[in-house]
Amino acid sequence: MLMIMLWGLPAQAPTPTATGRLTGQDISLTTTAPTLANPAGSLPSRLTSEWWEKSLRIVVNSAIFRSSGQNLTTTGAYTEMASRLAEPVLLGLAVLAVRGRVKR
Template identity: 45%
Template structure:
């Protein structure tokens, strides 16, 4: 009868802990024998490529995360070279953490609302004025239509109102989908420009991480457990390894 079993060997509670021989360094704590981030990243890279060749995308994604994480933690690389990895890890978990990307998007939108409400929106919408001269003998009238620059004044406490926050919300929502709100702004023009590039990027990272997570869940194998034929009272998990009794 063919039956698959999974055996787990537990250490004996009376077994003595392993200690290095006298005069010889412990490989687990010796810096000379402990692999550094570069060596670990190279190992993860080889494992990732092997799993990609075997079309094991979930496993390859896990080793990709570890590979980039080792490069981020490598102190031999300058901070300027590690900074993109730091930002990439913080805002999206290397495009593998959708919740982190959505949280970063929410923080960016909230910060944009605060900045635009306090310093971006003018006190009122600028009015257009037309100036010109009317000839006494009649004829064509030439008018010049001009729009005054938006002005923001007053203390900060008076700028935080519901109507201003509502207008700011429209500006921010349009920025997320990379659209211009055509709202008259003061210094908020620079804030809107930055948000129109950063917030759609965060939304794209969240979508990419969600797609990667969906593919991982669909492709991850599961073990089926059913009663063993020889002992109905017990259960055993059947895997691809079998032995003959």
């Protein structure tokens, strides 16, 4: 969660823009999302309750519901993928640890 908080969230939430054209009964819309910018500034400036809440929401959605639905920076996307690989392994080790304690 700390990696998502410090390097994974973009500097600003991307706001997609839609442009369209109305021709008679036909409507055509084109939606574009801006490129994600890495966060700027010092690391302590990102340790705020707002960034913590965003990163917590992303990590919980990724771990439990398997889809964060957030636009993340490259570091954030790789962190999310790594956590998806590590979580089942850690869960299995926790089950084995509990099983070992109960068997004694």
